[in-house]
Amino acid sequence: MNFKIGGEIPLQQDGLYSYITDSGRSSLRLILHTLKDKKFALPDFLCPVIIDVFDEFGIDYEFYHVEKNFDFISPDLDVLYIIDYFGRQHWFHPKAPFIISDMVFSPQVIKPHKPEDWIGFNSLRKISPLTDGSIIKSTIQLDASLVRKECSLFAFHKKYDEWENGERILNEQKRIYNISDHSLFALFDFYYNLENERRDRQNNFNTLKTFLNVRQLEIKPEFPSFFPILVDKRDELREWLRTQNIFLPVHWPKHPKAPDHPLYDTIISIPVDSRYNIFDMERVANLINRFYDV
Numbered sequence: 493m494n495f496k497i498g499g500e501i502p503l504q505q506d507g508l509y510s511y512i513t514d515s516g517r518s519s520l521r522l523i524l525h526t527l528k529d530k531k532f533a534l535p536d537f538l539c540p541v542i543i544d545v546f547d548e549f550g551i552d553y554e555f556y557h558v559e560k561n562f563d564f565i566s567p568d569l570d571v572l573y574i575i576d577y578f579g580r581q582h583w584f585h586p587k588a589p590f591i592i593s594d595m596v597f598s599p600q601v602i603k604p605h606k607p608e609d610w611i612g613f614n615s616l617r618k619i620s621p622l623t624d625g626s627i628i629k630s631t632i633q634l635d636a637s638l639v640r641k642e643c644s645l646f647a648f649h650k651k652y653d654e655w656e657n658g659e660r661i662l663n664e665q666k667r668i669y670n671i672s673d674h675s676l677f678a679l680f681d682f683y684y685n686l687e688n689e690r691r692d693r694q695n696n697f698n699t700l701k702t703f704l705n706v707r708q709l710e711i712k713p714e715f716p717s718f719f720p721i722l723v724d725k726r727d728e729l730r731e732w733l734r735t736q737n738i739f740l741p742v743h744w745p746k747h748p749k750a751p752d753h754p755l756y757d758t759i760i761s762i763p764v765d766s767r768y769n770i771f772d773m774e775r776v777a778n779l780i781n782r783f784y785d786v
């Protein structure tokens with residue numbers, strides 16, 4: 493028989509359950525709702541929001557050590573929580589029976605070939621113009637009825653002068669909301685331009701790599717959003733750069749419950765997205781070099 497031509501195009505799926513929420517923490521809540529009775533291994537270098545959400549659920553966790561270059565030895569607990577630091581991906585086979593991939597720096601959430609039991613999620617407002625949005629992909633079914641139909645109020649506060657207000661609303665919110673319509677449409681545009689965006693970011697990333705004289709981290713992200721560096725006098729540098737109209741984020745401030753880790757005091761990130769060009773990157777690199785020359 494000849495191959496059939498005609499009919500509607502069938503839906504093509506990756507065989508995973510897919511969900512969308514307003515933020516990384518909402519996605520984490522949706523995931524933990526199903527896995528709350530398991531024992532988790534969390535990395536000792538992590539975003540403080542993660543600890544807050546785990547504590548909100550009263551979940552049992554232990555910390556495992558991540559090296560300064562983000563390598564680690566896989567611990568042996570029910571669920572291993574792995575952060576893809578700055579978009580660096582771990583294509584390896586950890587021992588834990590269940591993996592959660594925190595891919596907040598990645599535009600797409602793609603399951604590695606292994607492991608079999610896996611959930612990945614991202615946070616789109618951190619790495620794109622979207623005000624809100626987080627995608628979850630999962631090998632197990634989650635309780636989608638927990639995601640409210642409407643979007644969160646914080647999705648209307650991303651303008652520079654309103655940003656703090658948006659963060660406050662998000663920090664106080666415990667419910668899981670949907671992505672806003674405006675972010676959903678912005679996501680289509682973001683994906684449409686993804687390859688151009690990736691190219692611009694890679695050029696900015698490479699420029700910093702060439703010009704910066706300070707300690708760099710050996711990461712090769714698939715889709716760079718930030719260029720992290722390790723520096724002494726990090727807070728003084730940050731303050732001085734503010735006087736030059738340069739505002740660099742710190743990923744992350746230490747949660748009081750997190751174990752000590754040298755990265756908390758020394759790391760600072762330079763954004764490399766397409767708002768900036770290679771001349772902006774040269775300027776930032778030269779200023780940072782100058783700060784340490786004196």
Ligand SMILES: Cc1ncc(COP(=O)(O)O)c(C=O)c1O
Pocket residue numbers: 514515516517518538539541542575594596615616626
């Ligand atoms: C590694 C990591 N995981 C989870 C989150 C939570 O994401 P969101 O701020 O979108 O809730 C963040 C950011 O706060 C993060 O940096």
